Amino acid sequence: MNDMRLLQRTQGMNDIKIQANGVDVFYADNHAIKDVSVEIEDKTVTAFIGPSGCGKSTFLRCLNRMNDTIDICKVTGDILLDGEDIYDPKVDPVQLRAKVGMVFQKPNPFPKSIYDNVAYGPRIHGLAKNKAELDEIIEKSLRRGAIWDEVKDRLKQPGTGLSGGQQQRLCIARAIATEPEVLLMDEPCSALDPIATAQVEELIDELKQNYSVVIVTHSMQQAARVSQKTAFFHLGSLVEYGETGKIFTNPEDSRTESYITGRIG
């Protein structure tokens, strides 16, 4: 890790995209997230790090209400997207998820063609008026997903026939296609080899120009490489949150330091 470079990575303050205030999450009796408050900036990559089972995924899934699909999961506290409470009863989680896209740990393309994979979101949200527009969205999304050149000649072939890294980039392109404002990624590289990981990381770096990206990772190197902000979770609590450079070089909390230096994890 190049400490000097990390320190130089200064941030112009961006707008707050997501604001979480006193969020608690329970899986039945299991108190998985304890009073977490965090401000996630627009056009920034925010990394969630922490030991396995500390609640990174759980918190991430609160941000697009994916936890709603788990019956036993209860979320309390406020989460505001552009100042609007996403847990307000008037909010349709489906609409929310179109705005807050998600990429999962294991690449999960639909068992359909590459084209249909990307086209699915725009189709159900009515983003394209005709075939030409849809084609355009698909090309744009695949380009942004940094996979266009590899698949442009085989759009009609199944998405599941791609390699793991390609599949994950296809999933990112699929998430981008619905024009989200926030992109949530839950360990997007953990099933990928180093080369594919490098490609996806490069992609994430580009995505931050347009989106607010939140990435969960268990690799501290990855957090250091791609993120501007880092949040360290431990046993369901947010221990420390700040500039990535600062967290990795000069953490305030001793638990953060222990984790970074490999003593807990």
Added chain:
Amino acid sequence: MSEASTNNPAHAPKTSLLASDARTKRRETAEKRFRMYGIAAIAVGLFFLIVLAVTIVRSGLPAFTSAVVDIEFTLTEVQFDEAEGTVFKTKAYQGFFNAALAERLQAADFDVAFDEKAIERLLGKTGGTIREFFRANPDKLGEPVSFELPASSRVDGYFKGRVTRDTLVDSRFLQVSDLDIVDAMVDAGVIKTVFNWNFVTGADTGVDNPGGAGIGASVIGSFFMMLVVLVLSLPIGVAASIYLEEFAPQNRFTDLIEVNISNLAAVPSIVFGILGLAVFIQFMHLPQSAPLVGGLVLTLMTLPTIIISTRASLKAVPPSIREAALGVGASKMQTVFHHVLPLAMPGILTGTIIGLAQALGETAPLLLIGMVGFVARGYPDGVVSGFLDPNSAMPAQIYTWAARADAGFYEKAWGGIIILLLFLLAMNILAIILRRRFERRW
């Protein structure tokens, strides 16, 4: 230090990979024994399967053939007018036919006493058939016409080895001396065995006429019944499964429903039969013996099978697919109908067809609601009558035949089994084809 060194591979006694030690030998024998058990089990299974298949084919094939008297016969216009002028018209036709038959046999050096009563025993009353033919086709008068008249069931049995000279007891149906005439007819080439289309297309007959019995009418009965089952159980079953699996909240009530559905699948079919009798016939006053009612009863029986298999296939769709769809902003409903259901389709179809095949072979509940074999006396007049008129179904027809005294019916029962199995085979092949078609392994 010395203890540690025993664990050090460098100090362990050298063993050769080429010589297997006692442990390995024991494991290998155990594995070999297990393989032998498996092979033996499969061999026993195969043996019984073959015995079953051979028995069915051997006992059932005779039902598909029948002995007929094939004779060329010319009726002149004079004879026609003469016969139509008499009081016992069919009797007159029978006379002309017998004369023709006698002539034909004499031409073939026939030297057995020819007796009109005996011919009646062998062929039944032939006059009616002949009269009907010539009244319908008067232009055929004066030219030779080839008639194929079915021999009586006992003569048929004589050909198939069911009736022998030793076992035959003289009766009004057949006498030993009649068999001489049969033998002579065989020598003269008048009698022969042909494919019995009537068995495939015909209807059930009275208990004393096994020769004329056919399974066609009850095939139609089964068809209309299965139509009811398919139209009701597939949509209801799939809708119920989707709701229970994807939308229903997990609570005591849905747990109770779940347990009850599993239990329903194990309820004996005769219970559904008596339930159908009580509810559909006695309470709702639907017609007795109607394929509609049979279909309703079998629907009740098939639903649990379809629901269980549909839920299993819905469950088998990987959660990552649901997450993917929800993640791009699909609603629960869209997720289920766009992604989960298509992936579960092969399983659903297989389950449905297996459920339908079970229903097709079900007998007991049909007997309780009156769809017994002997009501299958003819084809329905149309679609409505196909659902509402008394009819039987294949397995009930087979059961009825098997219960009848005349050995001729026994053969029909086996023949019916062959037809039933052909339908089941066809359904299973359909299930495989549909599975292949919908199963997209990408």
